[in-house]
Amino acid sequence: MSLFENDKSAERLPVSLITGFLGSGKTTLLNRLLRHDAVKDSAVVINEYGEVSLDHLLVERVDGEVAVLASGCICCTIRSDLEETLRALLVKRDRGEVPPFRRILVETTGLADPAPIVQLLLNNPLVSHFLRLDTVLTTVDAANAVHQLDHQYEAVKQVALADRLLITKSDLVSNTAALYQRLRRLNPGARIDSVMHGEIDPAGLFGAGLVDPEKKAVDVGRWLNEQAFAGSGEPAHEHHDHAHHSHDTSITSFMLEFDEPLDWMAVSQWLAYLRSARGEDLLRVKGILNLRGEQSPIVIHGVHHVFHPPVALAEWPDADRRSRIVFITRGIAREEVLALWQAGREAA
Template identity: 80%
Template sequence: MSLFESDKSAERTPVSLITGFLGSGKTTLLNRLLRHDAMKDSAVVINEYGEVSLDHLLVERVDGEVAVLASGCICCTIRSDLEETLRALLVRRDRGEVPPFRRILVETTGLADPAPIAQLLLNNPLVSHFLRLDTVVTTVDAVNAARQLDRQYEAVKQVALADRLLITKRDLVNDTDALDLRLRRLNPGARIENVAHGEVDPAQLFGAALIDPEKKTADIERWLNEQAFADVAKAAHESGHHHDDGHAHHEHHSHDASILSFMIAFDDPLDWMAVSRWLAHLRATRGEDLLRVKGILNLRDEETPVAIHGVHHVFHPPVALAKWPDADRRSRIVFITRGITRHEVLDLWQEAHASA
C-alpha cells in the first residue's frame, strides 16, 4: 500500500496563471484566448477590472465583481483576498449562479510576483482540495525585455517560474538571439513560443500540471549537462548586449545573474525519508531562494512514480502518479533557485542520505 495519496489532479479544477511585466501583452493574449471555442468554459480572475480591456466582450453583469462575457467566460476582479475570490467562484458555480466553468485563468498585474499565488494553489487546504496549479504562462516583451530583466527582479522571477514563455513583439526586433539565450539560461525547462498579436493555440499553453508529459527525456538530458549551461551563459555574455546609456557590459544580468536552473537525477530508487529530510532542510534554510522545485521520484517500495512540486517554502503534498510519463525510470528533480548551486544541493543530499 502506498504511503502517498494518488494523483487526483484530474478531479480538481485547473488554474493557470498569466503573468508578465508591464506592457508585455497579457491582456491581448487573454482577449485572444477567450475567443477560442475551447476556452469558452473558463473563469477569468484579474487583479483590477479597469486595467483589462474586456469591455467589448461583456454582455451581462452578474454583480459588482463578476461579469459574464460574450464568449460565455466568467470575468471576476480581485477586490479581496484571492483565496476568498476563488472559493466564492466555486460556490457560485455549484449553486448554478454563474455558468459552469472547467478552468480558471488568473491574470496578474505586471509588477506581481507569481510565487504567492502558486503557493496558495499548492498547499492551502481550503483551495488545493478543489483547485490545482496547472500552468504558469509568462509573456515577454521582445522590445523591452532586456532592460526589464536588468532592472526589475519581478520580471526575472516571472520568467524563472514559468512553464511557458510567450515572446511578444518579436516582429519589432531584428535579432532576438541574445534574449532567447538569456531566457533559456534563466529557465531551460520552459517551453518558448513566439506570439503575434496574442494569437496562440490554447493547447500549447495549458496542461503542465505536476509533471509535463511533453517534456521528453532528450530535453531532460540537456538539463544534466552543466557544460551546456556554461556554454549558454558564455554565449549570452559574448552576445555584445549594451545598455542604451553606454554603460559597460558588466551591468548586464544585474538581477538574473544569481538565478540558477539545474536538474539532479538519481539512477537508483530513493528512500523517501532521506528525500523528505533533504527537502525539509532546504525549505527551512533556503526557502526564499527556492524559486521552484518540480520532480518525479522513483522511491523504494512504491510501484508508481511520486511527483513533488514546490515554490519557496511551500510544497504540494507528494502524490503517487498512475504511471511514468516516459520510459525513463530515474528520479529527476528540477531546481530553479536564487544563488543555491547544484553543488550545495547535492552536499545536502549526501548529508540526508547518510543519516537515512
C-alpha cells in the same frame, strides 16, 4: 499500502496563471484567447488594478463582481484576496448562479510575484482540493524586456517560474535571437514562442500540469522541464553565463538524477532543510521519485517554502525508474544541494 495520496488531478479544475511585466501584452493575449471556442468555458480572474480592462467584452453583469463576457466566459475581479475570489467562484458555479466553467485563467498585475499564487494552488487545502495548477504563462515584451530584466527582479522571476514563455511585440525589434537565448538561460525548460497581437492557438498554451486528463497520460519529461537549452537533446543541467547581468547570473537551473531507489525519510529531511535554510532562493522544485517500498512514482512540487503534499501516480509512464528532481534556484549551486544530500546520508 502506500503512505502517499493518489493523484487526483483529473478531478480538479485546471488553473492557468498569466503573468508578465508591465505592458507586456497579458490583456491583449487574454482578449484574443477568449475568442477561441476552446476557451469559452473558462472563468477569468483579473486584478482590479489591471493595466487594461476587459470591459469592452462584457455583456451581462451577474452581480457586483462577476460578469459574463461576449465569449460566454465568466469574468471577475480580485476584491480582497485570490483565495476568497476562487472559492466564491466555485460556490456560485455549484449553485448555478453563473454559467459552468471548466478552466480558470488568472491574470496578475505587471509587478506581481507569481510565487504566492503558485503556492496557494499547491498547498492551500481550501483551494487545492478543488483546483490544480496547470500552466504558468509569462508574456515578455521584446521591445523592453532587456531593460526590464536588467533592472527588475520581478521580471526575472516571472520568467524563471514559467512553463510557457511568449515573446510579444517582436515586430518592434529587428532580431529576437539574443532575447530568446537570454530567456533560455533563465529558464531552460520552458517552451518559448513568439506571438503577434495576442494571436496564438490556445492548444499550445495549456496542459503543462503533470497529468493531462484529455490525453490520460503522464509526460514526465515535459513536466520536469527536462529539455535542452537549444534543442540539443541533452537534459537541462546547471548553467551559468557570467557575462550577463546580476539578475541573470543569480538564477540557476539543474537536474539531479538518482539511479537507485531512495529512502523517503532521507529525501523529506533533505528537502525540509533546504526549505528552512534557503527557501527564499528555491524558486521552483519538481521531482519524480522512485522510493523504497513504493511500486509507483511519487511526485514532489514546490515553490520557495511551500510544497504540494507528495502524491503517488497510478503507474510509471515508461521503463525509466530513475528519480529525477529539477531545481530552479537563486544563488544555490548544484554542488551545494548535492553536498547537503550526501551529508544527510552520512549522518543517517
